[in-house]
Amino acid sequence: VQLVESGGGLVQPGGSLRLSCAASGFTFSSYSMKWVRQAPGKGLEWVSSIHSIDGSTYYADSVKGRFTISRDNAKNTLYLQMNSLLPEDTAVYYCAKSSDKPPFQSQGTQVTVSS
Numbered sequence: 616v617q618l619v620e621s622g623g624g625l626v627q628p629g630g631s632l633r634l635s636c637a638a639s640g641f642t643f644s645s646y647s648m649k650w651v652r653q654a655p656g657k658g659l660e661w662v663s664s665i666h667s668i669d670g671s672t673y674y675a676d677s678v679k680g681r682f683t684i685s686r687d688n689a690k691n692t693l694y695l696q697m698n699s700l701l702p703e704d705t706a707v708y709y710c711a712k713s714s715d716k717p718p719f720q721s722q723g724t725q726v727t728v729s730s
Contacts, residue, residue, distance in 0.1 A: 616640040616720070618710050623724030630700050634724055636693040636710030644688035647713035650695045652706035653723075660706075663695065664713050678704075700728045 622634040634650070649664040663684040664673045672684050683696040693710050707723040 618719075618721040620708060620710055620721055620724040623708060623726045625727045625729065626700055627730050628700060628702060628728055630728070631696070631698045632700065632726060634695040634697065634708055634710075634726075636695075636721075638691045638693065638710075641712075643686075643691040648684075648686065648693045648710060649713045650684060650693075650708060650710055651717075651719070652704075652708045652726075654703070654706040657706075659709075659717055662708070665693070697726070700726075702728045704728050 617639045619637045620634060622632060624632060626632055645667055647664060647667045650662040651659050652662050653659050662675055662678055663682055665684045665686055674682060681697065681699045685694045697704065705726060705728050707725050709719045709721055709723045711719050
């Protein structure tokens with residue numbers, strides 16, 4: 616199983632980023648997936664999930680209305696579109712199967728929101 620996140624970077628408050636997570640080594644379409652994040656000095660925070668069967672999506676209150684999770688099963692890729700970014704969104708973002716527990720094996724991608 617391999618999950619590789621990308622798309623992070625430095626962005627100004629109010630800006631946007633699109634994170635990607637390339638999956639391999641398992642049948643991606645069969646698994647519900649999630650994004651979690653870890654801000655500096657804080658614990659892991661669940662951000663969003665997407666169901667494998669019907670594509671239902673779920674969001675933490677802190678990102679609802681600003682972030683959109685999606686998946687392309689043909690490309691084995693999970694996405695997180697992040698709009699109206701806030702400084703408090705600064706964190707390392709990880710993708711994982713919804714059933715996975717920390718510690719996560721992937722490297723994550725750093726998102727820094729700062730002027």
